[in-house]
Amino acid sequence: MTTSARDTIASAFQAAVDRAAADLAWPDDAKTVPVAIERPADPANGDFATSVALRLAKPLKKPPMAIAEAIRDRVPPSEMVASVEAAKPGFVNVRLSDAWVARQAEAIAAAGASYGRSTRLAGKRIQVEYISANPTGPMTVANARGGPIGDVLANVLAFAGADVQREYYVEDGGTQVKRFGLSVALRYRELFGESVELPPDAYPGEDVGIVASQIKERHGDRYRDLPLEEQSKVFAPMAIDRVVADAQRVTGKLGIHFDTWFKQSSLLESGYLTETIDELRKRGVIVERESVIFFETPEAVALRREGDEGWVLVDAQGDPKYLGTDIAYHRLCLERRGFDLKLDIWGANTEYHLAQMRIALPTLGIDPARFEVVIYQYVRFLHEGVLTRMGRRTGRFLLLEDVIDAIGKDVVRFFFLQASADRQLDFDFELAVQQSNENPAYYVQYAHARIASILRTAAERGLSSAGADVTLLTAPAEIELTKLLLRFPELLDDVLERRAPHLFTVYAVQLAGAFHSYYRDHRVVGDDASLSRARLRLVEAVQLTLKQLLGLLGISSPDKM
RNA sequence: GGGCCGUUAGCUCAGUGGAUAGAGCGGCGCUCUUCUAAAGCGCAGGUCGCGGGCUCGAUCCCCGCACGGCCCGCCA
Numbered sequence: 226m227t228t229s230a231r232d233t234i235a236s237a238f239q240a241a242v243d244r245a246a247a248d249l250a251w252p253d254d255a256k257t258v259p260v261a262i263e264r265p266a267d268p269a270n271g272d273f274a275t276s277v278a279l280r281l282a283k284p285l286k287k288p289p290m291a292i293a294e295a296i297r298d299r300v301p302p303s304e305m306v307a308s309v310e311a312a313k314p315g316f317v318n319v320r321l322s323d324a325w326v327a328r329q330a331e332a333i334a335a336a337g338a339s340y341g342r343s344t345r346l347a348g349k350r351i352q353v354e355y356i357s358a359n360p361t362g363p364m365t366v367a368n369a370r371g372g373p374i375g376d377v378l379a380n381v382l383a384f385a386g387a388d389v390q391r392e393y394y395v396e397d398g399g400t401q402v403k404r405f406g407l408s409v410a411l412r413y414r415e416l417f418g419e420s421v422e423l424p425p426d427a428y429p430g431e432d433v434g435i436v437a438s439q440i441k442e443r444h445g446d447r448y449r450d451l452p453l454e455e456q457s458k459v460f461a462p463m464a465i466d467r468v469v470a471d472a473q474r475v476t477g478k479l480g481i482h483f484d485t486w487f488k489q490s491s492l493l494e495s496g497y498l499t500e501t502i503d504e505l506r507k508r509g510v511i512v513e514r515e516s517v518i519f520f521e522t523p524e525a526v527a528l529r530r531e532g533d534e535g536w537v538l539v540d541a542q543g544d545p546k547y548l549g550t551d552i553a554y555h556r557l558c559l560e561r562r563g564f565d566l567k568l569d570i571w572g573a574n575t576e577y578h579l580a581q582m583r584i585a586l587p588t589l590g591i592d593p594a595r596f597e598v599v600i601y602q603y604v605r606f607l608h609e610g611v612l613t614r615m616g617r618r619t620g621r622f623l624l625l626e627d628v629i630d631a632i633g634k635d636v637v638r639f640f641f642l643q644a645s646a647d648r649q650l651d652f653d654f655e656l657a658v659q660q661s662n663e664n665p666a667y668y669v670q671y672a673h674a675r676i677a678s679i680l681r682t683a684a685e686r687g688l689s690s691a692g693a694d695v696t697l698l699t700a701p702a703e704i705e706l707t708k709l710l711l712r713f714p715e716l717l718d719d720v721l722e723r724r725a726p727h728l729f730t731v732y733a734v735q736l737a738g739a740f741h742s743y744y745r746d747h748r749v750v751g752d753d754a755s756l757s758r759a760r761l762r763l764v765e766a767v768q769l770t771l772k773q774l775l776g777l778l779g780i781s782s783p784d785k786m
Numbered sequence: 787g788g789g790c791c792g793u794u795a796g797c798u799c800a801g802u803g804g805a806u807a808g809a810g811c812g813g814c815g816c817u818c819u820u821c822u823a824a825a826g827c828g829c830a831g832g833u834c835g836c837g838g839g840c841u842c843g844a845u846c847c848c849c850g851c852a853c854g855g856c857c858c859g860c861c862a
Contacts, residue, residue: 267805276804279842289842314842316805359862401862426861517860530788530858540860547862573856576790580858602791603856614855643810644799647791649855651798662824665810671824682821723802731800734809745817745826764821786824 229714234273235262241299254284271318279315289315327698330707333766341713341773346387353379355570357394360468361405363432364475365622366652367604367615373641375570376481377726380777391483397465398489406461412437436464475626479634480779498545501553510588516541524584552585559591569598599724601646607653632661635780639666642730665734670783672737676768677784683750683761693762702743709739710770733774740767
């Protein structure tokens with residue numbers, strides 16, 4: 226269980242403001258001003274600061290510096306704080322005590338694998354659903370982006386004590402699947418020398434042909450004389466099984482291991498969609514026109530474009546449509562499967578669907594706060610020198626597995642987690658291969674391996690950190706490095722709060738850089754045995770933090786490189 | 787027509803109201819008889835897309851515009 230230094234200082238600021246408010250009889254509206262804590266960019270301004278005095282100046286009608294001084298004088302004394310200052314134009318700056326910081330190196334190293342862990346989400350059951358690519362083709366770099374994002378968020382939630390289930394939703398029940406079956410059937414016929422014409426909505430990718438050949442290898446001409454429609458029906462599930470098996474292999478290569486591969490077809494077979502529609506009907510949000518079942522509320526109507534027929538849940542043939550199925554699926558997870566929260570990772574093209582879901586789920590009495598979605602922008606790739614959107618339906622894509630095989634899972638994961646999900650990514654395969662040895666992922670791993678090397682050397686010389694006196698850590702670089710370690714718990718809070726796993730990579734590079742720099746200038750295993758022990762303890766803390774980070778990122782922590 | 791995301795160094799990107807805007811790669815120049823040079827240090831490189839506004843203070847919030855991507859299906 227780890228409380229961040231930031232939280233501790235924030236409480237101190239809050240206490241100081243509360244006391245000032247009481248002592249000086251501040252009016253009530255002063256209490257609405259949040260006591261925000263920030264980290265000054267310039268170390269000359271200390272380690273933490275609050276600008277609350279500047280914000281209070283107007284409601285209190287007093288000069289900000291006077292308010293800052295009043296707050297400064299009421300910050301409770303603490304062994305962790307070396308100084309509290311009021312600074313122009315009205316900041317209150319706190320500097321941590323070097324001695325306290327140095328002692329944290331010991332605390333961190335002693336915490337071991339529990340460093341950063343908390344129980345704040347204990348008892349919460351959370352399903353994280355990610356990737357869930359249509360089972361109609363191989364995993365591409367485009368749909369892979371949700372993988373690391375979802376996986377790392379799942380890791381962090383679990384690290385904070387949540388009971389997390391990782392789910393891959395296999396959408397094997399829809400129209401696209403029928404098309405896929407048809408495309409495979411046509412390719413199957415082609416293998417027997419028939420000349421076939423692909424309809425415009427068929428899948429053009431070569432992977433379809435591969436599935437067809439696999440079926441032919443396995444079953445020969447057994448299905449050759451069936452009518453096309455029959456072939457499509459027979460081949461669709463076979464093809465999907467193959468694709469799902471591939472997805473399991475490829476996600477496994479990425480270090481992603483799902484707890485459940487939930488089939489949409491099982492939901493449909495269970496009758497839960499019908500039951501859900503009945504419930505929606507009871508709640509008065511269903512209309513039927515010409516045998517088509519629509520979801521309809523004033524909000525839904527308002528969102529529709531002019532001329533739009535409505536939101537179809539089930540068509541006139543009785544075939545369930547995506548919105549209908551997805552409402553039932555989410556209801557199943559939140560009402561029957563017992564999750565307190567469902568966190569989905571979706572691609573950018575689902576924006577409209579998300580708006581629909583946000584309207585539909587509350588009509589079933591589901592608290593909207595229990596359904597959260599992280600949307601990520603698309604990955605484009607360089608195709609014949611031009612940036613192209615990937616799409617299986619266009620047959621233009623870059624296979625995830627090829628990329629993993631070429632540059633390794635650690636680099637792939639790191640790459641996807643460097644940019645915020647909001648930002649579109651461009652992937653240049655050639656460049657990625659070319660630069661795979663000059664990669665920030667290696668930079669971070671190398672720091673871990675270097676420390677392992679130091680520890681080996683120490684062991685050879687019979688030296689260990691046992692009984693280390695970390696108060697000997699007084700060099701500025703040692704204090705700075707330890708302060709950086711103290712940011713790790715803050716970072717966990719930020720990643721959780723913002724659902725922003727990319728913050729980990731940014732910090733990891735920063736921490737690795739600080740260590741590499743320290744390494745050059747400070748001999749860890751040296752002539753002075755007590756100083757060596759203290760420094761060993763520090764680098765153990767650094768290594769441990771790196772290991773926690775890499776573990777959360779799902780990247781290996783090598784002892785040798 | 788409406789909506790969502792983006793626009794920061796040559797390139798890829800951090801920085802979600804604070805004090806002098808950062809990193810990696812690329813460029814130039816240094817540093818290995820050393821606990822791992824997959825590293826370190828230095829230099830060069832910016833009208834934070836443009837124009838307004840709110841604010842003591844804006845790369846960050848609001849409005850407008852431009853550019854790029856995505857969405858507005860009885861596809862998923």
